Amino acid sequence: MFLANEGTLGFEGYSFIDSLKMLTSTVREDSLKTDSLSHNLIGVINDAEFGRYEASSFFQFKLPQVDKVVSSQTLDSVVLFIQYTSSIAYYGDLNGNLSFKVYELSESMNSTVTHSNQTYTYNPTPVGSFAGKVKLTDSMQLTQLGKRVKVAPGISIKLSTAMAQKLFNASATDLKSSDNFLQYFKGLAIVPDQTPSIGSGVIAAVNLKGAFTRLRIYYNDSLQSDFGVIDNAKRFTQYKVSGQSNSIKNQKAAPDTANFSTTYVQAMAGAKTKIQFPNLFSIITSSSKKISIGKAEIIIRPVAGSFNNFFTLPTRLLLLHPDPTTNLNAGIIDLIEPFYGGKYNSITNEYRFNITRHIQSIFTDYQLHGKNSNNGLFIVAPSDNPIAPSRIVLDTRKRTANAGIEFKLVYTEL
Secondary structure: OOOOOOOOOOOOOOEEEOOOOOEEEEEOOOOOEOOOOOOEEEEEEEEOOOEEEEEEEEEOOEOOOOOOOOOOOOEEEEEEEEEEOOOOOEEEOOOOEEEEEEEEEOOOOOOOOOEOOOOOOEOOOOOEEEEEEOOOOOEEEEEEOOEEEEEEEEEEEEOOHHHHHHHHOOOOOOOOOHHHHHHHOOOEEEEEOOOOOOOEEEEEEEOOOOOOOEEEEEEOOOEEEEEEOOOOOOEEEEEEEEOOOHHHHHHHHOOOOOOOOEEEEEOOOOEEEEEEOOOHHHHOOOOOOOEEEEEEEEEEEEOOOOOOOOOOOOOEOEEEEEOOOOOOEEOOHHHHOOOOEEEEEOOOOEEEEEOHHHHHHHHHHHHHHOOOOOOOEEEEOOOOOOOOOOEEEEEOOOOOOOOOOEEEEEEEEO
């Protein structure tokens, strides 16, 4: 970190500058890869600034054991158990209700549906539903060989008689292999069916591959047969964001040279902030000398009053750069360094990023190779680890003491 006086102590012979011009604006975020996340999301939030953002999840089941035919027995019911990720893996207001429907997929899941703006088709008649509070610490109760057993927290949903009958009647051929079973039963979709009042709603992370996520057939009063999201069973989450404020829409539509003193970052492919340094090379005073970067740091802060106990600040943010070919998010070289930063500091109310190697590479490209790789940076909410549908309003005022956004550079010419 820079020293308290933000000077060059420790960098003998170096210069310090924090007045380089920056342009900041909110830009469109591209769809995200959501077929291989650590966990999946379910729910919907209605935010006055960021709009309505919704997560629906799709998943298939495989056979823990083949050839277990139960159709000759007496069906009791079929229950879907969905395990929560953890007691802190959510975003929004737990005091409100979450409401969703469960549907049977009519389209086989495949390797071509990978990104958050895609979807699968499903039978429009729901086979189950849930409406209630998200209780992340309440155990689910399974009936195990006739006895009630408490397991990990989650949601349990009794499926419709028609759905139960279909699973119960699976034939020996359908149960001969997981591939056969997936032809017979393609999977389920969980889709929110509510629009919460403005300033409310919740999105929870679920562990679809958790030990207690399963479809369970109960039969003969005390017996059961399970289907699990196991092995390489596919799972996928679709994100929808709509109704964003005019402030966000106008920035997304603004030219690349625009500059705003408030910008926005939203997970679930909602929005990101772009930073540009149009006169970065102005510190070069001689073509015969090369810039050596001692330290480069970006400091960003949230707008006061833009977050609360329900809509909390992201625990961390990412500072990435546009891929030179695709313009998509790409990691900068500092991302792998232990001092990269990006975690929220609640004491100083800021996020700090060390981007020394990235800025050095820009000058090296320019001065040694004649290549201008000064294409700006993106401030992004992580799509995973943690998987949290968070958002933040950024104070991007410039040259404001201990406020706004700051770019601090320690350098010399050699």
